[in-house]
Amino acid sequence: MxxxxxxxxxxxxxxxxxxxxxxxxxxxxxxxxxxxxxxxxxxxxxxxxxxxxxxxxxxxxxxxxxxxxxxxxxxxxxxxxxxxxxxxxxxxxxxxxxxxxxxxxxxxxxxxxxxxxxxxxxxxxxxxKSKTELIGDVIALLQSPAKNVISALQSGGNTIHGVLKTLSER
Known part of the structure; x- marks a missing residue:
């Protein structure tokens, strides 16, 4: 060569x-x-x-x-x-x-x-782990608490709505 x-x-x-x-x-x-x-x-x-x-x-x-x-x-x-x-x-x-x-x-x-x-x-x-796998893990970790807060607010909202509806009917 x-x-x-x-x-x-x-x-x-x-x-x-x-x-x-x-x-x-x-x-x-x-x-x-x-x-x-x-x-x-x-x-x-x-x-x-x-x-x-x-x-x-x-x-x-x-x-x-x-x-x-x-x-x-x-x-x-x-x-x-x-x-x-x-x-x-x-x-x-x-x-x-x-x-x-x-x-x-x-x-x-x-x-x-x-x-x-x-x-x-x-x-x-x-x-x-590859970069994309790490980013996916981080996003999943960040979404988990947000999902918990949103579901708690939604369930609490239904309860408050039910109480207000009952009170308004009386």
Missing amino acids: KKEDKKQIIEQIAANLQEYENFYLTDIATLNAAKTSNLRRECSKQGIKLVVVKNTLLQKAFESLDRDYSELYPILKGNTAIMFSNVANSPAKLIDKYKADKIPALKGAYVQESFFVGADTLQNLVNI
Whole structure:
């Protein structure tokens, strides 16, 4: 591969790292072509970008950015594929879905400005709530007291209305 081609690939990886808030480093080496195609299709449906990279080029892309990704350098061995996503737990759920096959195998991740290294962190990543899930939880919590107040006022209003109607009839 020519030096210009490598430079272009490094720039593309760096652009993806800046574009997406979260990424997962996985190993999909033992997948055959059909399973790889299915995985790519599944990723596409969930808004995940799957890119197979060379470890040295990925490390150079990390080094070209302002952020310090040195915690991920030790896991850059063997085959590496990156799953880019703006939803924090989406790739983790996909990896968890295929965990019976143990492929893709999680090597590490950068999620919500935190590093996760090793396959044992997968359940923690699956349980992370996405931004939309958190907003939904907050709205539900805010609506609950308001609903209670409104229902109390409505039931109390009916009682007051009944008393006033009875008094007016007398």
